[in-house]
Amino acid sequence: MKPALFLDRDGVLNVDTSYAYRxxxxxxxxxxxxxxxxxxxxxxxxxxxxxxxxxxxDYYSEKEMHTxxxxxxxRLAKESAGHVQIAAFYHCPHHPRSEKxxxxxxxxxxxxxxxx
Numbered sequence: 001m002k003p004a005l006f007l008d009r010d011g012v013l014n015v016d017t018s019y020a021y022r023x024x025x026x027x028x029x030x031x032x033x034x035x036x037x038x039x040x041x042x043x044x045x046x047x048x049x050x051x052x053x054x055x056x057x058d059y060y061s062e063k064e065m066h067t068x069x070x071x072x073x074x075r076l077a078k079e080s081a082g083h084v085q086i087a088a089f090y091h092c093p094h095h096p097r098s099e100k101x102x103x104x105x106x107x108x109x110x111x112x113x114x115x116x
Contacts, residue, residue, distance in 0.1 A: 004087070005039045008111075009050035014072055019054035021064045023071050033076055036084040045087040051110055053095030056103035062093060 010016040013036075015027040036046055048069070054060050066089075073086040092109040 002043065002045050004045040004047050006047050006049050007036075009048050009069075009072070009089075013048065013076070019057075019059045021054060021060035021068050023068065026068065026071060026075070028072075028075060028079065033079045033084060036076060037080050040080075040083055040085070046085065047087050048089045049111060050089070050091050052091045052093055053098070053110075055093035056095035056098035056100055058100070065091065065093075 007013060010020050011029070013029055013032050014020060015029055017025045020026070039046060052065050055062050055065060069086075069089045073089075076084045076086065090109075092107060092111065094103050094105070094107045094110055096104055098104040
């Protein structure tokens, strides 16, 4: 089993524009690619774990979030000449202020999750 580095997305890999999903606003965080390259050199799998409450608040769709993630991964790979590869993205689409059925209910995927 290969060790992994779990990373947040907004404010860590990309500049946090508050509910980021628009490709025209996607900007890599300065130094992110270099740091991820060092992690890849150390043999770590790169995994993104992110809260995406904008889905629950109807700011954007799950499809738009996935499109953003694909482009984020593409840019990181391009900037690192293919060295940085995101192995997986995991997200929580819930938000406590959501009015969508089931999206405001307590979940076990929102971070940070406090142990019961």
